[in-house]
Amino acid sequence: MRSTLLTITLSLFLVCLSGWLLLAGRTLLLPFVIALIAWYLINALSGIFQKIPLGRWRLPGWVALPLSLVAIFMAATLVFDMVTVNLTQLARDAPAYQSRLEQVFSDFTRPLKLEDPLELRDLLPDATVPGMVTAGASFLTTIAGSASLVFIYVLFLLLEQSTFDRKLQQVFTDRKKAETAFAVRAEINRSIMHYFGIKTAVSIFTGLFTSGLLSVAGLPYAPLFGFIAFLLNFIPTIGSLISVIFPSLLALAYYDTLGPFVLIALGLGFAQFILGNLIEPRLMGSSLNLSGLVIMLSLSFWGTIWGVVGMVICVPLTVVLMIICSKFESTRPVAVLLSANGNIGDPARPSGGSLISEVQAKV
Incomplete structure (x- = not known):
């Protein structure tokens, strides 16, 4: 009994210490x-480039990898510039x-002739819209400030991945x-990819x-x-809802009639419902095997610690x-508690035997 209590106490202490270190x-x-x-994205794009047939030959790895690196960082730069311009204009018009x-x-x-008239500030505090824009600008500033460090990390990961x-x-x-160990890594890579x-x-x-829908409706800041x-589609459950509300x-606020508002709200809501409840679950299947409650708790935990980035990667x-x-009997x-159906496979049957054979052949 004393040993069990000590184990639980040490586990809770380790969880609290890990959370503090992450924060x-x-x-x-x-x-x-x-x-x-x-x-991960660069390696995935490199694999796609190598599979594209170019006549009788395909791109070798030493060409596809730098090409995917340049493509992703150029796309990130273009998107960042576009979002910055639109966000700056929106911040000016937010009040x-x-x-x-x-x-x-x-x-x-x-x-409604209420005795105590209901005002917007009762639901949304003053300067809510400017505050959300400011938060978005702060997020972009944070990403831009760490862009050079991220680029350096990516370069070193690419240079050393052959030795992993x-x-x-x-x-x-x-x-x-x-x-x-190789089986665990392969399963993690397969699930994440x-x-x-x-x-x-x-x-x-x-x-x-x-x-496209916002451009057709004539609403400004459609690219933003x-x-x-x-971005919000990566955030489970609440992400798609927020992307419709904004x-x-x-x-x-922009139109004088309710027609465009109804069109945009219903159009985006219907698209999110079809994609989030029909298409995406069918494509995902049961490969993740995560409990819905665990996903929501994970969303709250990582969002509190790492903000938007934590919500995306939770x-x-x-x-x-x-x-x-x-993979370990003690854990x-x-x-089982994290899984959706309790079926987590047999840890005694690793599937990475062929992987280690390949590594030995390389060495």
Whole structure:
């Protein structure tokens, strides 16, 4: 009994200490986490480039990798410039939109003849719209400030990735443990690449659809809201809801009639419903095997510690934690609690035997 109580106490202390370290080391860890995501994307794009047939030959790896690096960073630069221009203009116009929203809300509530008239500031505090714009600008400033550090991290990851397998093999003297380590890494890579591949494709389509619909409706800042929809689609549950609310509120303040507002709200809402509830679950399947409650708790936890970036990566981090916990007998109960159906596989049957054989052949 005393041993169990001591184990629980030490586990809780370790969790609290880890949370404090993640929060205290946010400035150092966030650029590295962003660099890891960029590194994953670069390698995935490099693999796609190598599969594209060019007549009788294909791009070799030493060409595809630098090409994917340049393509991703050029795309990031173009998107950042576009978002900065639109966000600067929106920040200048935000007070006028806030006043317009207050007027529209007052017009809707006046016919109700309430004894204590309900005002917009009762639901949204003053300067809410300018505050959200300022928060977005602060987020972009943070990303831009750490861009050079992220680029350096990505370069070193690309330069040293050829030695990762050899190093991991040398860490373990027992062949069985080495096979398990390679199997865990392969499963993590497969799950994360599957998740990010589908999420990125769906998010790109969501962003393009949002930007196109708003452009057709004549609403300003359509590219900005398209990017916001793309980014927020990575945030489970609440991301798609917020990406519908923002342009709908702007449409309510921008137009003199309710027609465009209804069109934008229903159009974006219907698209998010189809993508989020029908298409994306069918593409994802049950590969993640995460409990919905765990996803919401993970969203709150990582969002509190690392902000928007934490919300974006909360699902992959939870998947990694579940996979690692499932491979050790002492932590299997944790993996079972994190899973959606309790089925986490058999830890005694690693699937990475062929991987270590490949590494030995390379060495």
